[in-house]
Amino acid sequence: MFTGIIEEIGIIRAVRRGVHSSVLxxxxxxxxxxxxxxxxxxxxxxCLTAVSVSASGFSADVMHETLDRSTLGxxxxxSRVNLERAMSANGRFxxxxxxxxxxxxxxxLKTRRxxxxxxxxxxxxxxxxxxxxxxxxxxxxxxSLTVAEAGETWFSVSVxxxxxxxxxxxxxxxxxxxxxxxxxxxxxxxxxxxxRPAPIESHLTMExxxxxxx
Numbered sequence: 222m223f224t225g226i227i228e229e230i231g232i233i234r235a236v237r238r239g240v241h242s243s244v245l246x247x248x249x250x251x252x253x254x255x256x257x258x259x260x261x262x263x264x265x266x267x268c269l270t271a272v273s274v275s276a277s278g279f280s281a282d283v284m285h286e287t288l289d290r291s292t293l294g295x296x297x298x299x300s301r302v303n304l305e306r307a308m309s310a311n312g313r314f315x316x317x318x319x320x321x322x323x324x325x326x327x328x329x330l331k332t333r334r335x336x337x338x339x340x341x342x343x344x345x346x347x348x349x350x351x352x353x354x355x356x357x358x359x360x361x362x363x364x365s366l367t368v369a370e371a372g373e374t375w376f377s378v379s380v381x382x383x384x385x386x387x388x389x390x391x392x393x394x395x396x397x398x399x400x401x402x403x404x405x406x407x408x409x410x411x412x413x414x415x416x417r418p419a420p421i422e423s424h425l426t427m428e429x430x431x432x433x434x435x
Contacts (some may be wrong), residue, residue: 222308223263225316225365228252233262233300236279241285243389245269245296248278252304261307261321265389266363266400267291268321291323292362292398301389303363309374316365317358318405325349327361327401329393330375339385340369341393342377344424352403352411360402364388376386 228251235246245264252262256279260271269281288294296302308314327345334340343361345353353359355371364384369376385391393399 223268223316223319223321223363224308224312224314225360225363226305227303227364228305230387230389231302231303231304233296233298235298236296241288243283243288243294243357244272244280245283245293246278246280247304249304252306253277253279256306263303263305263307263319263321263363265292265302266319266321266360266402267293267323269395289325290325291400292326293400295398301392303388305363317360318358319363319365319402320405321363322402323400324352324403325401327399329395329397329399331395332393333341335379335426337382338379339391340377340379341390342375343399343401344375347374347423349401349403352402352407354407358404360400362389362399363402364390373395 229249231249233245234248237244247264255272256271256274258271258274260274261268262271262281264281267287271279272282273280283293289321307381325346327343330342330344332339332341350373353368353371355368355374357368358364359368366378369379380390
């Protein structure tokens with residue numbers, strides 16, 4: 222589990238591609254302080270497992286499903302990525318519940334400055350928009366943000382200078398793809414409401430109650 226509060230920007234140093242998979246080698250600093258093989262790290266919002274750790278970075282396998290669902294397949298040496306370690310049990314929950322399981326891609330339609338903030342408008346498929354609500358939470362490339370506006374095929378977020386400077390979002394422009402993870406709680410609530418079993422037929426009648434003194 223993650224919070225969407227980015228710890229640092231890492232640099233892709235190497236990409237080893239397989240037929241339908243890849244191995245990313247990522248230069249990092251802050252996330253290495255207690256990182257061990259087998260630990261989870263969100264890379265641009267995608268939960269990956271560290272398979273090797275060195276003094277200057279770590280490597281992670283990326284499987285076929287992940288490449289299909291995210292923008293990680295477009296990464297190349299020199300690409301900048303948002304990094305966050307899994308939340309510790311004694312940590313502050315500064316963002317929102319982020320699983321690191323990407324729902325699908327979005328594309329930045331436009332940006333505009335609003336005094337000290339920057340607005341980003343993102344287009345995505347109706348399947349993603351179904352779970353995106355105004356003032357709800359959204360993770361864009363792993364960054365915990367609040368939906369300020371929402372239409373049928375787009376939504377907007379307003380980003381403060383610290384977030385823009387501390388993440389890769391500050392360098393994004395119109396046409397750039399991003400990873401999106403919608404609200405996990407909304408998906409579970411919908412699943413439970415739509416899959417409730419049919420009510421059990423009761424044989425309890427007023428006549429039965431009267432016969433037994435009720």
